[in-house]
Amino acid sequence: MSEPQQHLVALRVNGRAHRAVVESRTTLVELLRDHLGLTGTHVGCEQGACGACTVIVEGTATRACLMFAVQADDRDVRTVEGLASGGELGALQLAFSEHHALQCGFCTAGFLMTATSAFDDGDILTDPVAVRTRLSGNLCRCTGYTPIVEAVVEVARRRQDRTPG
């Protein structure tokens, strides 16, 4: 093959418009990290097994290593950088911090985005068993998952208490 094919990609990340020129084989996670400098999204296994690179594309949690950047053209992407607003951590991030739901932090962005997407989907996350199942696509090698599950359940219970009826 001669020169690799290049594509101009225009997408929105956390509400902001971005453009980049990428090769066909560039994945979405490489676009985010290497082209746009958004290194909050981590890249682990690069084959869809670990969940570290999970971002939200068009409202749905997606493996950013299993989607080519060119496929994100004209798409809305949310990353972990979009969870805090005005320097204030989001509720889920705070709960992760309070529950020590991270040690090395490599998997954390993926867990946060998977859980955010699950809340957006209206999944019931007040039950620890349901949370474990819902987060089963994300791997953590430090915490043993218990504090992660506790953090998500706490946020779910608080949200439930706030919901009238």
Next chain:
Amino acid sequence: MKAAPFVYARAEDTENAVALLAELGEDARVLAGGQSLVPMMALRLARPEALVDITRCVDLKGVTGSTTQLTVGAAVTAREVERHPDAGGRHPLLVRALGHVGHPEIRARGTVCGALAHADPAAEVPAVLLATEGTVTFAGPAGPRRIASQDFFVGPYMTALDEGEMVVEAEFPLPLPTTGWAIEELARRHGDFAVVGTICLLDAGADATCAHASITLFGVAGTPVRARQAERAMIGTFLDDADLDAAASAAVDEVDVLGDLHGSVTYRRSVSRALLRRALRTAREGTSARRDEGSAEGEVAG
């Protein structure tokens, strides 16, 4: 690792996709959800020269139900079928099976038809197609053609698709209101491929004897397999526990079970028998529960 360089082309519709596949040559592949193809490319187990992306083909995004089948277009994701307002009511077996496919994040992009075209021997969707005697429609240079499920799966990761052809849609016949069904699988972790899986469908006639049986095993051989002799032997039985256990043993004896590092032949046969006994009982309960209700009313709760 990174995928090797390739040429990317985005198809607008089926006609455009077929033209692009022809133009880009024999090493071009269809990219649908990419949840199997992209990891294989990252590991360089697959190295296509070109990909034709069909995810934005509007004509392949349809989920249509009739009284007899659910038709799923090639660009429809598993998640879209799971969340479709009509699909769960019409085809609860398919939707239940999709719940076993990877994780929600994989199902967000992975397509139903892509699972068929990928033809992993341990995958659930091919097993549903085979169990319910579905049909796959192709488009290609020689025009459209339809292939029945039993002729579609040729071997591990091999289908009846010819060069330049692509899957357009798959038709999943609906279980009858009187049909009881079950899917059971053993996987090491939630979301993993099945070490062994089974799908069973049973119908009882007015005389309460078995009128139809479908027994499918997956993850045990190069393709999903039907145990047709065991199915035939069940016809006319009263579906007593002894009949179900005999069918489970007969099915395991009939199928050429393969072993690998995830499970030896002996282990897989043993697990197959246990899962079949369980699935056949669940399927039997489905038939009798429906018979007792006496009418098809309220059948669509997903």
